[in-house]
Amino acid sequence: MYVLSDGIDVLVADETGATPELLDAAGGMTVLRLGPDLLDAHPKATGELTAQGRPDDIALVTLTSGSTGRPKGCAHSYRSLALNWAWQPARWPERTARLAAGYERYLLFGTLSSAVIFEHLGVCLMGGGTAVIPEPPFAFPQVFERHRITACLMTVPRLHQVLDVLRTERVDTSSLRVLLVAGSPLAPHRLAEAARLLGPVVHQGYGQTETGLLTLLTPDEMAEFPDQVYDSVGRAWSGVEMDVRDPEGRPVPAGTTGEIWVRTDSAMAGYWKDEERTREVLRAGWVRTRDVGHLDDQGFLRLTGRARDVVIINAIVHYAGAIERALAAHPDVDQAYVVGAPDERTGEAAHAFVVPAEGREPDLDAVRAFVAVELGEASVPATVTVVTEVPVAPSGKPDKRALLSRITGPLETA
Known part of the structure; x- marks a missing residue:
């Protein structure tokens, strides 16, 4: 829906891709179905096809995954x-x-x-x-x-x-x-x-x-x-x-x-x-x-x-990636992900989600101490939550938005 709402004139889809949901989102837009009879079915497209694109014309717009916000359209010539x-x-x-x-x-x-x-x-x-x-x-x-x-x-x-x-x-x-x-x-x-x-x-x-x-x-x-x-x-x-x-x-x-x-x-x-x-x-x-x-x-x-995946704690910038690497370096931790959320005392606070290493049960106090030694006390997450798996976004990447949504109401140190 987001893509189709952005000034699209024609939607081209094959038979399996032209789902009712897609066609409904297209509204009154012209829809061309891929197939052997594409040109015959649409007289305006008949005749000899001539490539008219110039080297610096836009040929393709590809959307980013949206992992840091709304997907952006990358225009390639x-x-x-x-x-x-x-x-x-x-x-x-x-x-x-x-x-x-x-x-x-x-x-x-x-x-x-x-x-x-x-x-x-x-x-x-x-x-x-x-x-x-x-x-x-x-x-x-x-x-x-x-x-x-x-x-x-x-x-x-x-x-x-x-x-x-x-x-x-x-x-x-x-x-x-x-x-x-x-x-x-x-x-x-x-x-x-x-x-x-x-x-x-x-x-x-x-x-x-x-x-x-x-x-x-x-x-x-x-x-x-x-x-x-x-x-x-x-x-x-x-x-x-x-x-x-x-x-x-x-x-x-x-x-x-x-x-x-x-x-x-x-x-x-x-x-x-x-x-x-x-x-x-x-x-x-x-x-x-x-x-x-x-x-x-x-x-x-x-x-x-x-550069944008940061948590600003007491006006100091902390990169989430650095905290994640420090957490994942602990022998009890297999994967680690950090998100930032508003905090009344510190402006923002870091909240960590960790997947245990196989056969291990993380000692969260030891994990926090490990981060403090690696990065300093100020980089220690306000909460550390143990999860069995991390949600995955449609892009196939870890879904930090889904993790952030788990932080609701009063936050307590894990």
Whole structure:
């Protein structure tokens, strides 16, 4: 409904997608149904089709996941789509070609309206692979064995699901060559467990709808630097320039935390119908990611959190990502998520939700003390709640809004 209300003239849907709910939301809008008789059924569309898009015309608007608010429309030009690394095999360096070789049988699920799924479909097709679309419903990781999948892109919550199954069941995942995890932070111990259970196939990626893939941590890098990179999201990807900058937009030295700025040919032209936000994010060919982190001397990026995912306690900014990493580093904790809520005494307060490590029962006082040692007493969450699982948003990412909704009425320290 939100998308269709934003000045859409024509809705194009296939027979399975044209649900009563969708058609009702479309109202009196023109609806074209995909099929072999599309042109015959709609005389205005008949005749020879001629591509008229100019390089800088807007070709595609892709919505962000909305994890930090209402979804934003990222407008991509024909030029940026044509220059996207995934669709340019002639320009692939050896590192990219090696990744693409693993997409022989790529598990395609979800929606192609997702920029990341569309991008990795390009890697598969341009590398000569096959996109495998199983009949739903199907289960993870059993789908890998059944269809001899060689490559898959998944979110962190789905990886958690895969690892939970593999701890207790024997599933043949030997066909996998690339399992790329992205979308939200992955705790180092979980990345190490995934590599142990699945073998040298696990990759961790970082990117945005606005830019496409920005960094990748590969199994080769994890093997080369086993004690150094499990807390990173890898190095800059093909065709990506990356800076870390201070609040005034000035580059900072390696090891210094700041906002991540990137430059890539496949970046969006701007946010659809939002000039003010476009001016905030696009600066002289660079994209402000609004993510915070630092680069080490070898070019590995470590993320601290989102610039907007903060809790302001007693007028001091605390990044939720840093608190989450400190919580997840405790041996009793498998996953941790932090949200901020208004507080009469401190302005805002941090509230943590933790999933216990297998077979462990977190001592919450010890967990709080652990955070205090790592980050200082001021970063200790006001409440820590143990949950068996974390709700997942339609995007596949952890749903912090759902967690925030659990904090109602008077708050008591857990």
